Amino acid sequence: MDKVDSRYAALVAANELRTDPDQAAAISALTRVQTELEAVPPRGSTIWRYLGKKPEPVRGLYMWGGVGRGKSMLMDLFFESVKIRRKRRVHFHAFMLDIHARLKVERAKEEGDPIPPLVAALADEARLLCFDEMVVNNMADAAIMSRLFTGLIAAGVTVVATSNRHPDDLYKDGLNRQLFLPFIELVKDKLDIIALNGAVDYRRDRLGDAKTWLVPNGAEATAALSQSFFRLTDYPPEDRAHVPALELDVGGGRTLHVPKALKGVAVFSFKRLCAEARGAADYLAIARRFHSVIMVGIPVLGPENRNEAARFVTLIDALYEYRVKFLASADAIPDKLYPQGDGRFEFDRTVSRLLEMQSEDYLAEGHGPR
Secondary structure, three states: OOOHHHHHHHHHHOOOOOOOHHHHHHHHHHHHHHHHHHHOOOOOOHHHHHHOOOOOOOOEEEEEEOOOOOHHHHHHHHHHHOOOOOEEEEEHHHHHHHHHHHHHHHHHHOOOOOHHHHHHHHHHHOOEEEEEOOOOOOHHHHHHHHHHHHHHHHOOOEEEEEEOOOHHHOOOOOOOHHHOHHHHHHHHHHEEEEEEOOOOOHHHHHHOOOOOEEOOOOHHHHHHHHHHHHHHHOOOHHHHHHOOOEEEEEEOOEEEEEOEEEOOEEEEEHHHHHHOOOOHHHHHHHHHHOOEEEEEEEOOOOHHHHHHHHHHHHHHHHHHHOOOEEEEEEOOOHHHOOOOOOOHHHHHHHHHHHHHOOOHHHHOOOOOOO
């Protein structure tokens, strides 16, 4: 069972997935990419010398559609299936942070245009780049993406990406968008575009009727949240000891340890996020990176916890702004969480947001800025 279409068919046959025409079309396209990538001779092969030139780059793929349509799941199946050595799968936001850090190093050398050496280094590291959740929301990214990806594709790199947006809607209404338009044309010219826009939200479907706010803290609430984590990530519970952690880049040379992070879902304790010295930049990085956040151990707060309460307010503001699904265990319902203390009046807004974040309308919304 080497091909991605065989793996997908096995999941459908086992009733792990339901039949979906859009997903089937995407799987067909991914199988084509896999087959062509695996047919390319390895780097340095005598076949290359016989041909007298490098093989043509394999045409990539851009999968777009609403939240919960299975884009990341399909990407996982594809990436795990492709039998080539030089491949990389990365969240798009993390990739662009890495790009800007590398550009800073190249510019410090003062040896001319920093883009070509960066492209050469990336092409040497991977001939398949898989990006999850491609989105462009700042001019610094928009200004360099056309040249960067034109160079990568010309160097033989195959790009496979997922996004919530059609290419035409990337960086829509952004500042100096004309600098970004060549990238849109590049995507439409060099990648096959596949839409997954059916009516079913598989991510929301996986949550079922699970509660998103559990009271009180304890073993029962933790077990329920754990079950929701495995539903959202489609990760086997028997492998719970091997759920990966992550060091999240929050800017300014700082990182945040995420104890459990998988397929856009993160797990934190209240103590880690709100008792430690954290700020808006940390919480925005979390909100941009993860579509779902699970928090355990929220206590009842009082005057002595005013700093923790203020941080919790900032965290919820960031998650709410990016429509992040928030599942939590606490020692009280939201309106009894901070009965008195500095900022208690302002905390009412947080209570209102927490209640809205439990609503069906909110849970059905896509991840991203409002």
